[in-house]
Amino acid sequence: MKKLIKSFLITLALTLSINLYAQKAETVNLTQTTGEFNKKELTLKAGQPYVFEVKNDGVDHKLGFVIAPKGQTDEKNYISEAYLQKTIKNGETATSKTVTLEKGEYVYFCPLNPTPLYTLIVK
Numbered sequence: 001m002k003k004l005i006k007s008f009l010i011t012l013a014l015t016l017s018i019n020l021y022a023q024k025a026e027t028v029n030l031t032q033t034t035g036e037f038n039k040k041e042l043t044l045k046a047g048q049p050y051v052f053e054v055k056n057d058g059v060d061h062k063l064g065f066v067i068a069p070k071g072q073t074d075e076k077n078y079i080s081e082a083y084l085q086k087t088i089k090n091g092e093t094a095t096s097k098t099v100t101l102e103k104g105e106y107v108y109f110c111p112l113n114p115t116p117l118y119t120l121i122v123k
Contacts, residue, residue, distance in 0.1 A: 025049035062087035070105040
């Protein structure tokens with residue numbers, strides 16, 4: 001009986017661990033038009049996995065997407081997981097890898113099509 005209970009508890013612990021680590025990424029959809037994104041500010045949850053999906057809507061050249069800590073917008077501080085899998089032409093959409101951010105303030109922008117620095121708050 002003790003072996004059965006021990007086996008059950010181990011199985012339960014493993015199942016809970018797997019479910020925590022296999023948390024599904026939420027998709028954040030953004031559209032970029034000439035010189036701006038459609039969403040001017042984002043608020044996300046710390047520790048939650050996200051995938052950023054960006055659409056080029058009417059910009060006649062390739063676009064990208066960058067997230068960086070607020071006040072640290074040099075390329076060396078870009079969060080590489082947030083890069084799109086490819087640059088996107090007019091009418092195309094691309095996604096980032098899975099990104100999990102810590103609590104804090106960030107900015108997002110396009111480094112190829114000059115856009116403002118948009119606020120990304122992670123609570």
